[in-house]
Amino acid sequence: MTEVIVSIFLIIGAGLSVIGSIGIIRFPDVYGRLHAATKSATLGVISIMIGIFLYFLIVQGLFVGKFLLTILFVFLTAPVAGFMIAKSAYNVKVKMWDQSTQDDLGRDLKKYKQHEKSQ
Amino acid sequence: MLYTIANVCLVLMALSIAVLFIRVIIGPTLSDRVVALDTIGINLIGFIGIIMLIQNTIAYSEVILVIAILAFVGSIAFAKFIEGGVVIDRGDR
Numbered sequence: 353m354t355e356v357i358v359s360i361f362l363i364i365g366a367g368l369s370v371i372g373s374i375g376i377i378r379f380p381d382v383y384g385r386l387h388a389a390t391k392s393a394t395l396g397v398i399s400i401m402i403g404i405f406l407y408f409l410i411v412q413g414l415f416v417g418k419f420l421l422t423i424l425f426v427f428l429t430a431p432v433a434g435f436m437i438a439k440s441a442y443n444v445k446v447k448m449w450d451q452s453t454q455d456d457l458g459r460d461l462k463k464y465k466q467h468e469k470s471q
Numbered sequence: 472m473l474y475t476i477a478n479v480c481l482v483l484m485a486l487s488i489a490v491l492f493i494r495v496i497i498g499p500t501l502s503d504r505v506v507a508l509d510t511i512g513i514n515l516i517g518f519i520g521i522i523m524l525i526q527n528t529i530a531y532s533e534v535i536l537v538i539a540i541l542a543f544v545g546s547i548a549f550a551k552f553i554e555g556g557v558v559i560d561r562g563d564r
Contacts, residue, residue: 353541359476362476365517366479370483370487370500385506397516400480404523405521408529425536426539434506436507437505437553442504446500
């Protein structure tokens, strides 16, 4: 029974990692690739670590807190790293995909500049 | 049963890291390469975790934590470097 649960967690994790890397090779611009990298790869690694934590807890009887700490750390820091990379890429004007239709940050920056000029 | 599935998952993670390495090589801009390298660091955590399950030891648990921390700090440093060429600034630029 334990083996089945751990196997399900491992398969989910490896599948999500493969889906994330396919997304990174297939998406057309940096922002779409960040979307693939920060969501699916992070969830895949979290799922694999949950499976390994359960394996060592139930089969071996060892409570390894470092796995839980790793899960918490990855869960907290991967979105922050993705946000920083996206902000730096936008600030050095990396081009968006030519078929993308929405650019909220660019619209807001334009409005802010007009507001500053009128004052 | 569990070890067969763990070996299959190890092969899948290796394939995933190889595909990400293609993006590191061909990426048009520096931001693409940084995204792919960050994801390689995150995938390496799962890779070493599955190796721990196959070898039935918890000796590499510190290695996982150190790789997680180094991947995060490296990504932040690269993001700051892309933006202005300065890693640590005082916020007055």
